[in-house]
Amino acid sequence: MIFTLFLSPLQQVWPDDVTDPAQSKLAYRFRGEDKYNILYQKIEQFELDDGSTRTISYANYASTQWAFIIARVVGEVTINTSGFDTNGSTPITGKLPIYGKEILPGIGILSTYNVSTFTVESHEDGSTVELYAAIAAADDDPLID
Amino acid sequence: MHLQRQISASCVEGEKDSVADGTKFPYKLVDVLPKYVLNLGAGEYTSDYIGLDGGDTFSVPLPGSYTSASRLSCCFRSTGICRLVIVDSVHGSSTVLLKGTEGLTKGEHRGVIMWQGHITSISLQVPAGDPIQVDYVLWQIPDLTDPDSWQLGDQAIGYVT
Numbered sequence: 001m002i003f004t005l006f007l008s009p010l011q012q013v014w015p016d017d018v019t020d021p022a023q024s025k026l027a028y029r030f031r032g033e034d035k036y037n038i039l040y041q042k043i044e045q046f047e048l049d050d051g052s053t054r055t056i057s058y059a060n061y062a063s064t065q066w067a068f069i070i071a072r073v074v075g076e077v078t079i080n081t082s083g084f085d086t087n088g089s090t091p092i093t094g095k096l097p098i099y100g101k102e103i104l105p106g107i108g109i110l111s112t113y114n115v116s117t118f119t120v121e122s123h124e125d126g127s128t129v130e131l132y133a134a135i136a137a138a139d140d141d142p143l144i145d
Numbered sequence: 146m147h148l149q150r151q152i153s154a155s156c157v158e159g160e161k162d163s164v165a166d167g168t169k170f171p172y173k174l175v176d177v178l179p180k181y182v183l184n185l186g187a188g189e190y191t192s193d194y195i196g197l198d199g200g201d202t203f204s205v206p207l208p209g210s211y212t213s214a215s216r217l218s219c220c221f222r223s224t225g226i227c228r229l230v231i232v233d234s235v236h237g238s239s240t241v242l243l244k245g246t247e248g249l250t251k252g253e254h255r256g257v258i259m260w261q262g263h264i265t266s267i268s269l270q271v272p273a274g275d276p277i278q279v280d281y282v283l284w285q286i287p288d289l290t291d292p293d294s295w296q297l298g299d300q301a302i303g304y305v306t
Contacts, residue, residue, distance in 0.1 A: 011148065013192070017147065096239065109258060111258060138250075139251055
């Protein structure tokens with residue numbers, strides 16, 4: 001089964017008080033209407049205390065594949081990655097912090113490849129994470145057919 | 146300045162342009178309600194839409210009033226592959242590859258990366274090859290527990306008196 005993911009990141013800035021977002025004069029609008037072919041996905045919800053970690057595992061995953069993660073976080077976590085640079089041989093590591101409160105949860109999005117391991121690490125007691133982990137594919141990927 | 150963030154995502158069963166069943170959503174994400182608008186001070190956000198050639202390096206300008214004692218919300222979209230070198234005053238240096246595709250063969254699938262950290266610097270590095278387009282927005286996250294950080298009132302979309 002193939003899936004299609006629709007992602008719409010919207011952030012808009014106004015110079016004046018906003019009485020009606022549809023009518024107010026915008027200073028800047030960051031808006032995407034993005035669509036992805038999804039080969040595999042899973043959804044996890046979990047809670048981590050400060051210092052705790054949880055590994056994100058993919059089924060039948062090759063590290064050269066296109067990994068896609070969306071995380072909604074109340075608290076603070078980092079998504080830690082280890083893998084290789086664009087040349088496929090130079091090791092690289094990443095640590096992306098995601099922070100938010102109930103009124104404005106942290107949103108983490110990661111569209112990447114060449115990653116061997118993904119780990120969620122908590123930096124605050126009781127951090128709750130709603131995690132979507134997927135493998136995406138370009139239109140010409142033979143795995144779609 | 147005032148800022149509204151609304152991130153939505155949904156996943157449906159189906160292939161390419163022929164979504165088989167738009168009624169089944171294995172995954173949906175809906176961000177905060179539209180009525181929430183953050184108050185930002187002057188110089189607390191920066192944004193741009195830029196083109197970069199293969200081999201280019203671009204140092205992303207951070208908001209003028211921002212210091213890494215605060216947190217910065219960072220969001221980038223790219224039409225291709227781009228290396229982000231991020232320095233965070235708490236978590237150190239990171240290197241992350243951002244992947245997107247464009248064109249008729251691979252399809253238009255922009256890569257997105259978003260996070261919130263105590264950022265000191267962000268550098269974009271494009272591997273040798275095709276040019277890419279990148280749009281980004283960075284803004285300082287105010288104290289979310291302080292009522293003064295929010296513009297509250299009748300700004301909700303669809304609000305009817």
